[in-house]
Amino acid sequence: MAKYTIVLVRHGESEWNQKNLFCGWYDADLSDKGVEEAKKAGKWLKERKITFDIAYTSVLKRAIKTLYLIQEELDLHWIPVYRHWRLNERMYGALQGKNKAETAAKYGEDQVKIWRRAYDIPPPELEESSEYNPRNDPKFQTLDRRVLPLTECLKNTVERALPYWHDNIVPSIRSGKKVLICAHGNSLRALVKYLDKVPDEEIVELNIPTGIPLVYELDEDLNPIKHYYVAPDDVVKKAIDDVANQGKAKK
Numbered sequence: 001m002a003k004y005t006i007v008l009v010r011h012g013e014s015e016w017n018q019k020n021l022f023c024g025w026y027d028a029d030l031s032d033k034g035v036e037e038a039k040k041a042g043k044w045l046k047e048r049k050i051t052f053d054i055a056y057t058s059v060l061k062r063a064i065k066t067l068y069l070i071q072e073e074l075d076l077h078w079i080p081v082y083r084h085w086r087l088n089e090r091m092y093g094a095l096q097g098k099n100k101a102e103t104a105a106k107y108g109e110d111q112v113k114i115w116r117r118a119y120d121i122p123p124p125e126l127e128e129s130s131e132y133n134p135r136n137d138p139k140f141q142t143l144d145r146r147v148l149p150l151t152e153c154l155k156n157t158v159e160r161a162l163p164y165w166h167d168n169i170v171p172s173i174r175s176g177k178k179v180l181i182c183a184h185g186n187s188l189r190a191l192v193k194y195l196d197k198v199p200d201e202e203i204v205e206l207n208i209p210t211g212i213p214l215v216y217e218l219d220e221d222l223n224p225i226k227h228y229y230v231a232p233d234d235v236v237k238k239a240i241d242d243v244a245n246q247g248k249a250k251k
């Protein structure tokens with residue numbers, strides 16, 4: 001029997017998702033569709049009478065705003081919310097700001113799939129002088145420059161997200177709090193990889209759709225018993241396929 005239940009939600013569509021640009025740590029806002037997706041995520045949770053005592057998110061506004069819109073739907077403005085850079089999207093290196101379909105047309109769909117989904121192959125690094133370098137971003141000024149990545153593969157994202165999971169989120173779960181984590185496609189893939197012990201070669205095929213809550217039921221050792229999305233299967237399948245297809249060259 002499940003001892004704990006947690007919910008993971010990827011933010012609603014961002015303006016850069018809409019333009020099909022590699023986003024990473026760029027602080028893109030939600031698109032109008034993304035706002036609607038976030039509200040819908042809250043409605044799905046409400047219909048299922050799923051509620052929360054505490055929430056965690058990244059320091060990027062697409063996740064922060066999605067979380068707030070879910071709180072609005074659930075009338076849960078009052079719960080503690082913790083934001084941390086360790087839940088940020090994977091740093092996409094020199095690909096940030098580039099169009100995914102154009103990159104696939106230029107370098108091939110196979111190469112783009114490696115950059116997007118391979119476990120341990122990072123994209124090329126950002127230039128130090130890049131406008132996207134987090135070392136020049138006021139959000140990250142208090143952090144040691146050495147922890148701020150210039151690129152990341154999923155393995156790097158797992159390594160920097162897990163300390164936050166173990167030190168902050170796990171104690172909340174174990175204390176009986178109902179936890180919501182609102183984060184990003186790849187920071188959530190990192191967490192799912194860890195929870196479900198997904199082999200490196202299988203994580204390549206895992207895509208997480210925007211704005212559809214993913215419920216994990218865990219046993220007393222925090223091993224997953226089952227997981228499921230709160231939306232109808234056909235809606236989930238289409239949303240997952242849409243994410244996978246973003247890396248295809250336009251025909």
Ligand SMILES: O=C(O)[C@@H](CO)OP(=O)(O)O
Pocket residue numbers: 017021022023024025089090092116185186243246
């Ligand atoms: O661009 C990004 O930062 C991520 C999530 O939006 O995209 P992808 O699905 O290609 O990893």
